[in-house]
Amino acid sequence: MKLSEIKKQLGTADNVAFVLPNGSYVPEHFHVTEVGLITKNFIDCGGKVRKETVVNFQLWDANDFEHRLKPQKLLDIIALSEKVLGIEDYEVEVEYQDETIGKYDLGFNGQEFTLLNKQTACLAQDQCGIPAEKQKIKLSEIPTQSSSCTPGGGCC
Numbered sequence: 001m002k003l004s005e006i007k008k009q010l011g012t013a014d015n016v017a018f019v020l021p022n023g024s025y026v027p028e029h030f031h032v033t034e035v036g037l038i039t040k041n042f043i044d045c046g047g048k049v050r051k052e053t054v055v056n057f058q059l060w061d062a063n064d065f066e067h068r069l070k071p072q073k074l075l076d077i078i079a080l081s082e083k084v085l086g087i088e089d090y091e092v093e094v095e096y097q098d099e100t101i102g103k104y105d106l107g108f109n110g111q112e113f114t115l116l117n118k119q120t121a122c123l124a125q126d127q128c129g130i131p132a133e134k135q136k137i138k139l140s141e142i143p144t145q146s147s148s149c150t151p152g153g154g155c156c
Contacts, residue, residue, distance in 0.1 A: 001106040003055050004089045010071040017112040029067045034058035035081040046124025059096045
């Protein structure tokens, strides 16, 4: 989800909630402790230089049980970050510490923001010998010839 989409959703939201991939919620008294711009420069396994830039939100579950982040407050934090850090309309990733610090993609289900598991992948499959996935077919779908074989019939 891009930053512009988050701002659009916050503009009409009554509250801010984040749902984890397992269906549980980030506690409603969470804080957004960082909004940042992260640029990753790297080389993939095929030797191609790549660059990825994302906006990062860090969520923190404090013992401040009366705290509730309102949509306008998060919009204000985003606006300040855009101004000070020069943030543009990049994809947003979210950091949240559950058992360990996890990084998530962000979605929206119509009412709440959803934290989506990120996946790793090879970016240069054609360079590092990963075979293309074979087409899977059921044996029952393979056309069959008659079960009897006759001389000269070409079945053996």
